[in-house]
Structures are given as structure tokens and as C-alpha cells.
Amino acid sequence: MISKHNIKDGFINYCQICGSKKIKNVLDLGHQPLADDLKNFGSNKLGTNFYPISIGFCKKCILLQNNYIVDDRILYTKNYHYRPGITKDVVNNFKEMSLKLLKLYKLNSNSVVADIGCNDGSLLKEFKSLGILKTVGIDPTNTIKYAPRYIKTIQDFMNLKCSKKALNFYGKMDLITTTNVFAHTNKLKDFILGVKKLIKKDGVFVIENHYLGAIIKKKQFDSFYHEHLRTYSLKSLINLLKYYGFKIIDAYTTDRYGGNIQAHFTLGNRKKSNKIKKILIHEKKEKLDKEITYKKLNNEIGDIDLKISKFLDKNKNKKIVAKAFPARASILIHRFSGIKNHIAFVGEQPTSLKLNKFVPGTNIQILSSKRFKKYKPDIMIILAWHLFDTIYKKWKPKLKKTKFVQILPNFKIY
Ligand SMILES: [Zn+2]
Structure with missing residues (x-):
């Protein structure tokens, strides 16, 4: 199976982890542009390609996967627009995560740490x-x-060749982290073999990613964009890493990005936390291993779509804007056509690299959110719904008459 873990581009009809052909199609989001394909004003939008988003379910692994793989050289162009360093919440999460790992694995000034992605x-x-x-x-x-100089850097995909380069700096690693990256790679075999080469025998490999349990709980189908090839349960991560000799030692679910799973693995022998079992039991209890769970999600998305359309049609003469453009917002805009048809523009932080570009595949402009004050929108749709409270608290005092619309996990007007 390991050879199949380097997944080729285009449609696949087997589970990306175990190879089973018994995968069920549970959600179809049609053809969509890449969520990070942001074209500058004045450039030719006709150059935008649309690719399928078709979500399959493997019961054996408890995995959701995109059945269509886009070439990663197309996905990760050198001009990638996401930067965690500019979002306060993300930085705070990293603070918390680093401190936890330091204490848990007794890292000290001799320790070597690598972060992939x-x-x-x-x-x-x-x-x-x-x-x-x-x-x-x-x-x-x-x-x-943009990384500070004291960090040794390699601009490359993770693989054996990259690991050999990384070993030249400080030798093998005590800790390797990868946050919100491991669901993205279509070269899983190259990636994990690279990690295996780079890590000490008793080193710890920490994977953090969006979590299937949270996706279902909060109906966050907007995380099924092309970059997210897999939506992992804990069980699926354990199944995958087992092929390479990695053993699970600890696991957590966190609130980051609307709900993440963090799983810790080692090649050596370390004590196993009892949290692992708890999460695995929870996955069964929540029926994540049942197809019906995903059919229900599909119906709920349809219901929310109707509510948004009705509300926006009723308010079509009002000034409507949207706030923030994380990659996942592209999925919302394309799935919920009411939003696509009614918003004047999307506001983003003044420091964002996405300013003065079009929402992929549309004429909708991404502009500095400073404009909200002058524009005085009647309605603001919060696309970064996982940060709804933060955005609401910041903007409500400045825009007292504006209605704020939450679209997920439930449609609500504030
Ligand atoms: Zn499978």
C-alpha cells in the first residue's frame, strides 16, 4: 500500500490510506476554482481553472477524502497568500502549543525542532x-x-532529499511538527519517509490538522477545498502512520480553526496516553464511521443555502458586504450562490496579502476592511465564521447599525 501513498493527479477510486475500493461518495460541491487562485485587478480572469470537489468516505479508516487530486505544483505556487504571523489568534495558539510540547517532552536548549510547512x-x-x-x-x-533569519530554512516539499538537506544543520530532530499541512500533501509516502529519516528514534512527530469530528459537529463543509485532500479522524491517522512503523503515543482535540486533531507519534517506545482510547470511542459514538452521518450533513448544507438565499433576496437593495477571506471562504461563496450574487466586496485585514485581488472565479473584490467605516454596510456576512465572536466584538462598536450574519454552523443574524 505504501507505494499508493504517492497519489497521482486526477480522479481516484480508492481510499488514500488503506486502498479500499469501497469508498462512498457522500458530498459533491461541483467544479470550483482553487481557493488561493487570487487574480490581481486588471488581470485576465479567464485564466481561472475549475476543478471538481467530490468527497468520498472510507468506513474502514473513518476518513473523508477528496476524490479529485489537483497537481501540487499548481496548488502551491510560489505566491501563496496565507501567513499565520498576521493573525493574532493563530499566533496565540502557537504559543500555547509550543509550551505544551516543551513541557510534555522535556525539551531544552539542546533540543532540535523542525516544522514542516x-x-x-x-x-x-x-x-x-x-x-x-x-x-x-x-x-x-x-x-x-518571511521567517526570521535565526531559523534555518529549506524551501522545498518534505521528502527524503529535503530531509538529507535538513540533517546538515543540526542532525536528527527531537521534535517534528506539522500543522495544517498533513491533509494537503498528495505525496504522503515521500513526506512520511522524509520525516522517518529526519527524526530521532525516540523523537516525537506531531501532526495537527482539521478534525473530522469537528467538521461534522459544526457542519464545516467549507474545509473541503482542493488543498484538503483528506479530513482525518484519529483512527485514520493511526492507520496511516502504522504503515511506516510510527506508533501513536498521545492525542488531543483542540478548538483551533474550528476544531483540530493533534496526534503524537514515535518510532521508539514511549508511554501511551489514555486520551487516545477516549477519542477513538468518541468517534464511534458520534457515528463518524457511518455513511448516514455524511448524508445528513449534505441535507443540512442545502437547508442553510435556502435560508441565506431567502434572507439576501429580501434585502437585495441593502448594502451587503462580507468579512475576511480565509481559503475556505471561497467554498462558501461558490456553494451559497446568494452570497456570490449580493455582496459588494469582501473586507480583509489591511496587512493581508490578499488585498486588491478578486475572489477566485468571480468579479468580487477583496479590499481593506478599513473601508467598512466609510461604506457603512447594512449587512455583513462573516465568512471567517470560526472567528465570528472576535470579528463581531471588533466591528459592532464601529458599525452599530450593521446586521452581522453568521452562516455556519447555523444561520443566525445578530
Ligand atoms: Zn481506508
Whole structure:
């Protein structure tokens, strides 16, 4: 099966982890542009490609997967627009995560830590502030250029070749982290073999990703964008890493990005936490291993779509805007056509790299959210719904007459 873990582009008809052909199609979001395919004003939008988003379910692994794989050289162009370092909540989460790992695995100034998909180095910066100076960041995109100089960096995808380069800095790693990356790669075999080469025998490999349990609980189908090839349960991660000799030692569910799973693995022998069993039991209790759970999600998405359309049609003469454009917002805009047809523009933080670009595949502009004050919208749709409270608290005092619309997990007007 390991050879199948380097998944080829296009449609696949087997489970990306166990190879089973008994996968069920549970959700179809049609053809959509890539969520990060942001074109500059004035450039030719005709150049936008649309690719299928078709979600399959493997009962054996408890895994949701995208059945259509887009070439990662197309997905991770050098101009990637996401930077964690500019979002306060994300930085705070990294602070908390680094401190927890430091205590849990008794890391000290001799420890070596690598972060795969390090982006601007935000997580490794937190390790440095805790006294861990030997850090290596790996990322294929240009965002790595924003990482501070004291972090050793390699601009590349994770694989054996990349690991060999990384070993030259400080030798093998005590800790390797990868946050919100492991669901993205279509070269799983190369990635995990790279990690295996780079990690000490009793080192710890920490994977954090969006979690199937939270996706279902909060109906966050907007996380099924092309980059997210898999939506993991804990069981699926254990199944996958087992092929490479990694054993699970600990696991957590967290609130990050609307709900993440963090799983800790090692090649050596370490004590196993009892949290693992708890989460596995919970996955069965929540019926994540049952197809009906995903059919229900599909129906609920239809219901929310109707509510949004009705509300916006009724308010079509009002000034309507949307707030924030995380990658997942593209899925919402394309699935909920009411939003696509009615918003004047999307507001983003003044420091965002996404400003002055079009929402992928549309004429909708992404502009600085500073404009809200002058524009005085009647209605603001919160696309970054997982940050609804933060956004609401910030903007309500400035826009007292504006109605704020939450679309997930439930349609609500504030
Ligand atoms: Zn499977």
C-alpha cells in the first residue's frame, strides 16, 4: 500500500490510506476554482481553472477524502497568500502549543525542532522564545522568506532529499511538527519517509490538522477545498502512520480553526496516553464511521443555502458586504450562490496579502476592511465564521447599525 501513498493527479477510486475500493461518495460541491487562485485587478480572469470537489468516505479508516487530486505544483505556487504571523489568534495558539510540547517532552536548549510547512516561521518563533534555538523550517512556498533569519530554512516539499538537506544543520530532530499541512500533501509516502529519516528514534512527530469530528459537529463543509485532500479522524491517522512503523503515543482535540486533531507519534517506545482510547470511542459514538452521518450533513448544507438565499433576496437593495477571506471562504461563496450574487466586496485585514485581488472565479473584490467605516454596510456576512465572536466584538462598536450574519454552523443574524 505504501507505494499508493504517492497519489497521482486526477480522479481516484480508492481510499488514500488503506486502498479500499469501497469508498462512498457522500458530498459533491461541483467544479470550483482553487481557493488561493487570487487574480490581481486588471488581470485576465479567464485564466481561472475549475476543478471538481467530490468527497468520498472510507468506513474502514473513518476518513473523508477528496476524490479529485489537483497537481501540487499548481496548488502551491510560489505566491501563496496565507501567513499565520498576521493573525493574532493563530499566533496565540502557537504559543500555547509550543509550551505544551516543551513541557510534555522535556525539551531544552539542546533540543532540535523542525516544522514542516513552517510558512513565515510563526510556530518556530514561539519555540525560540522558550529557549529552543536549534530550529529548522521547511516550506515549498515563498512565505518562508518571511521567517526570521535565526531559523534555518529549506524551501522545498518534505521528502527524503529535503530531509538529507535538513540533517546538515543540526542532525536528527527531537521534535517534528506539522500543522495544517498533513491533509494537503498528495505525496504522503515521500513526506512520511522524509520525516522517518529526519527524526530521532525516540523523537516525537506531531501532526495537527482539521478534525473530522469537528467538521461534522459544526457542519464545516467549507474545509473541503482542493488543498484538503483528506479530513482525518484519529483512527485514520493511526492507520496511516502504522504503515511506516510510527506508533501513536498521545492525542488531543483542540478548538483551533474550528476544531483540530493533534496526534503524537514515535518510532521508539514511549508511554501511551489514555486520551487516545477516549477519542477513538468518541468517534464511534458520534457515528463518524457511518455513511448516514455524511448524508445528513449534505441535507443540512442545502437547508442553510435556502435560508441565506431567502434572507439576501429580501434585502437585495441593502448594502451587503462580507468579512475576511480565509481559503475556505471561497467554498462558501461558490456553494451559497446568494452570497456570490449580493455582496459588494469582501473586507480583509489591511496587512493581508490578499488585498486588491478578486475572489477566485468571480468579479468580487477583496479590499481593506478599513473601508467598512466609510461604506457603512447594512449587512455583513462573516465568512471567517470560526472567528465570528472576535470579528463581531471588533466591528459592532464601529458599525452599530450593521446586521452581522453568521452562516455556519447555523444561520443566525445578530
Ligand atoms: Zn481506508
